[in-house]
Amino acid sequence: MSAILLQNGLLTTYTDRDGPLSIPEARRVDLLIDGERIAVVAEPNTVQAPTGALTIDCTNKWIAPGFVDTHRHAWMSVSPHQEDWTLAEYIAKAPMTTTRLTTAEDIYVGQLSGCLQALNGGTTTVVDHFHAANSRSHIEKAVQATVESGVRSMLCVSRQSTPTSLSPFRMYDEAEVSKMQLEMLRSLAEKDHGRLCPDGRVTLGLGYDFQGHNPGEDKRVLSMARELGITPITMHYVGGPHGMSTDHKIRKWSEAGLLQGDCIFSHCNGLVHQNPDPKEWELLKETGASVAVTPEDELGMGHGNPVTYECVRRGVKVGLGIDCASIVSTEMFPAMHFALQWERGRIHEALSSRGKGIAYNNLPAASAFRLATLGGAEAAHVSSKLGSLEVGKLADIVIYDADSINLAGCRDPFRGIALHATGADVETVIVNGEIVKRDGKLVRKQWKEVAKQLKHQQDSLRERLARIDLDEQYKAAMPILRVPVE
Ligand SMILES: [Zn+2]
Structure with missing residues (x-):
């Protein structure tokens, strides 16, 4: 070099x-x-x-x-058309369909495309929540594609099964999947201290969404990850009306003795919605755990309002992300726009409801640039480098x-x-x-070639998806989701 x-x-x-x-x-x-x-x-x-x-x-x-994207699922660049989905639809339709039907070949192309899209838009680091770790080869292909792309990635492999039935809710292969994922996490972590390529650009993290379902497993997985230096540990926490099943997750992690400064909670809309828990803000500050906000899809899908600037006001580490390229832009530019302008709009609306206009904007445009760069590095716990x-x-x-x-x-x-x-x-x-x-x-790949593969693989996935009645699926999932939708 x-x-x-x-x-x-x-x-x-x-x-x-x-x-x-x-x-x-x-x-x-x-x-x-x-x-x-x-x-x-x-x-x-x-x-x-x-x-x-x-x-x-x-x-x-x-x-x-370069931008630091604190919450992205790079593989989802292979997922077709989810732009109009709400969060409830996503939770009901995606895990048993796109995620479950995705092959290792799909993962390779989706992951490669997702990482190249990031680089093309100036995103040099991603915290990649890889929640399609369905088999050993899915994980291997995700690692291979990420390394080939040239992006810097904290590849957070999920310890998570996909449901095999929604009503009743079943994950019949949970034991088997858990064993496979933990073995893979251990072997990737032990090979070269979690470095997944020789120059250390891609490192191993953990995605862990199901805390609380099996406390014994929580302890086992989290202690293993921390012993092996797997970092960061990231999880979804929506809360609010659309995410009751994830409500008060920060408090729950703390009460279970699992909350530490290596955690990144994605979204956290529940922190400002009905009955927010002030203790959760304190816990974030005390431990140094951080928040990843993805304002564009949060606003569009109904997660709730973005907490970006509330984190800034409270001195909590916060970064931005795009979440899924199948839903919103592949670039961090819109994430900056939505974070800043939504917050300004909220302030303006509060004033106008009291019959007042605004004299000056007190949030500078530059603050959004900070959120997408140094703020992201702080939230990903890598701002020293x-x-x-x-x-x-x-x-x-x-x-x-x-x-x-x-x-x-x-x-x-x-x-x-x-x-x-x-x-x-x-x-x-x-x-x-x-x-x-x-x-x-x-430089590393000819995009035209990748585009060809992406379209081919997406067509094949679309065919597999067409055999499933997604709306039936949605109806079946509603009782589990506990989302009072209208
Ligand atoms: Zn996500």
Whole structure:
């Protein structure tokens, strides 16, 4: 791996010294990458490129950290059409259909596409909640595709069975699946301390949604994960009207003695809905456990309102994510828009209900950029090495074309990235010191080839899905979901 000099670019980064609502200033720099790390950040046109180094002229570019997506199911890029689903539909229809019917071949293509989509949009790190670990080969294919893509991933393999019947609710192969998943988790963790590829870009985490169903198993799985250094541990917690079955999950994890600073709770809408539990906020702060908000699908599917800025106000670690590419955008840009603008809208509505208008927005656009970069790294418990561009940190970097149609009229890159940019403005992406997107094109894979495979595999999955009556399925699931829908 040789050195890369990014010359005379506009450095756009938060650092640990900036608060969540501060507005840092961009400054022009030379940034030298040596191997996998940032070696030098210095005044522009002062750094001499080492012999053999690649120099990229960044005069009309913005240099920013890659996004850290704190909640994504990369494999779901192979799932067809779920854009109009509510959360209740998703819970009823997906696990017994798409998830259960998905083959290891589907997983490979979905996972590869999902990871490449992330990179293309400037997301360099994903906390990937892999909840289709149906067999050894499903897990192996997910690892293989993630490693091949070049993305940095905390691949959180789920300890979870899919239901074989909804009414009555049964998982007849639970014992067998549990044994297989735990053996796989152990062997992946022990092989190279949880590093799933030689450069450590892909590491092993755990997805664990079923805490409370079998307390003995909870203890066994969580102690094993923590003994083996499997991190982070992530789980869905919706709460509120659409997620009664997951209500008060933070409190439940704490009461079971399982809550620690390696946990990431996805969504957490119940923290601001009916009968919120103030103790749960305290527990998050005390332990350092974090929240992953995916505002676009939460708003569209009925999870409840996003808790992003409530976390910021309360000093709880929070990041953003996209959740599923089958439901919303593959890019983090909309996640920033929804997080910020929904919160502003909420404040405006509260004022207007008292007959008042708003004089100033007190949440800066730049704060959304922080949530998607350093905030995400904090929430994923990796901010000591990722999330900002500083000497010693890993070189996960996005270079934006500041002359693009979207960005040329915007002089402040923090605002530009938060509200004006799209994946089309992401010109170059570097992960771990390696260029994975260059001049707007993915480097490791030909997307056209991947697209062909994706369409082929999705057609095949669609055929398998067509044999199931999804609406029957939905009706059967309602009593279990305990969702008072209308
Ligand atoms: Zn999810």
